[in-house]
Amino acid sequence: MLALLGRWTAGHRMFVLAGWVVIALAGAVFGGTVYDRTRSVDSLRPDAESAVAQARIDRLAPEGERVVAVIAGRDFNATALVDNASRVMFDIRAIPGVATVTDAYTAGSGQVAADNRSSLVTVELRPELSDAEALAVADRVAAALHRIDAPEVRVGGELLAERTFGEQAVRDAAVGEGVALVVLCGVLAVVLGGLLVGSLPLVTALGTVAATLLALTGLAAVVPVSEYAVNVVTLLGLGLAVDYSLLIVTRFREERAADREATVPDLLARTVATAGRAVLVSGLAVGAALAGLFAFAEPLLAAMALGGALVVCLATLAGLTLVPALVALTHRRIPAPRLRAARNGRGAAGGGLARLAGAAQRRPVLVAAAVTAGLAVLSLPLLGVTLANSDARSLPAGSEERLAYEAVERDFAKWTTQPVTVLIEANATDPPAAALLTRIRELTGEAELDVRTGLPPDVTVVDLRPAGPADGAPAQRLVRQLRALDAPVPLLVAGPAAELIDARSSVASRLPVAVAVIVAATALLLFALTGSVVVPVKALCMNVLTLLATLGVLVAVFQWGWGAALLGFQPWGALDLTTPLLLFVFIFGLSMDYEVFLLARIKEEWDRRTAQDRAANDRAVLTGIAATGPVVTTAALAVGIVFLGFALGDLVAVKEIGVGMTIAVLLDVTVVRGLLLPAVMSLLGAANWWRLGRRPAGHHGPGEPVRAGTAAR
Known part of the structure; x- marks a missing residue:
């Protein structure tokens, strides 16, 4: 079926490209409006006790949004300040939409700091205002407060902080994607051997992101979608599109090098039948992980799961159609691979990953024990993790809303703490x-x-x-x-404490369901790919090690503050509650990405072996890694660049995801896939393929018979 798709795409390349151009143009024109449709999304289910209680209270005695300000840097009793601030307070009361003003100048609130050099102003807006109307009134209030003649006037509040979060999310996305695409262009051109071939994954990534934005625009009309979700989903789309493109392009070059007489449709048929199968299984695995995210049923996570499912479908579709069409169009400009896979299963020429695998196979017990122990050590900080809901502290350190929040917490907490x-x-x-x-x-x-x-x-x-x-x-x-x-x-x-407890309880109660969905789906997919019941269990265990080690490093960085100055943020003593959940899904998804890439090729090599013993297993593993190592390494480098681009952003919550995914990708491709996987598979030997079922010697598995010379590509 996939071979037919590859052949059809090659023959109808212009039709396929025209379709993607239309989708990309529609995404460029209409997809950008998704940011106008995003809104704040609750991270707590509406049936949680705290949510039910707050909804009841809001119906009985609705309260409006609040604008808070700290006036500091000057003696509170200075005559000029008292006169100026008093006039401003009366002006604010006259603004339509303002309900009450509480201040120490005209309302006698007594909210003055101990040093007598700062005071607190709280402005409550009318509860009947819509979000847009409340923001307009809040802007007028902020402008009036800034007229106060004091060295420091910090204006904030939840309403203004949420808007700043959304605006910063858009800026971070633009910067992250821009930096990632520019750096990727250069890296891929060097690695793949030309600007044109290096641009193919970028074209695919841009088409996928444009289509994703268009899909999210439609999704935002049905369910609430936050700016944060848009950032995270486009991040995932970029990474998957680049991965799938590299796999297809690299396999096409190998097929062409092995059979120079074949036509382009024949080559793409073989490419999509093999590499395309890995793309399809990988897409299904990532989709299964996102289904696990949906199982948590929290509004924010559910919206991310739906958006992620859209981007996975589009990235997979692009990998199976857009990339082959681009290859068919530009195949004469695609250079031959500069590296050959191993010819004899030893002395592999598959790059650094193959060299690591060879070293692991020589001392499998030592390597497996050392890597497992090292990952366990990295995960130790997770024992002291603190999870909390992000607030203004996740904004950039210099933002006014964050400065106002910190000043209020420092000097006026007894008056303002919810x-x-x-x-x-x-x-x-x-x-x-x-x-x-x-x-x-x-x-x-x-x-x-x-x-x-x-x-x-x-x-x-x-x-x-x-x-x-x-x-x-x-x-x-x-x-x-x-x-x-x-x-x-x-x-x-x-209240906030009750909401946090309810959120943690909800996650804990639904975590087994989410884990069961992800584990069952990925295990079944790997079984379908390899025919083994051992390989899926091994893969899931290694994914868990990668996840735990990554989360442990994140605790040390973002909760404890190790390296905070280098990354350009101020730690606030916790991780965002959604970060481990999102990383759980994304790390599982991308780890399965590389697992599928490697196992698909290892399985091909195993099927070619006449002897089904330990030696044949080791040769199949090393040859498969040597053949796929360069593409996996390049894909990991590319995805790492994508995530590092987002780690440059100023939102701490987005930075956590960017840094976390970068760490996970680096750990997964080096120590896990390069060392632990070959070491464990070497220890298990032919038992890796338990219940696989014997096949005739020389059988190629699903697809065509083996051609001479293909085993050593």
């Missing part, structure tokens, strides 16, 4: 509710509770303010204690 909110479905004077309030006072040590007023008589809402950050350890401990109470009336707990 509380742990308790919703009691009863009147506070009813005996059961009164008894419950007494138990809450005893639990918190508070003499008086902050009970909200103006609510219906059958509802009581209490705000509690434990020490520390809104989602810190004391607040989380209080949430757990409140939920553990044997309440005589319905009780729900909301």
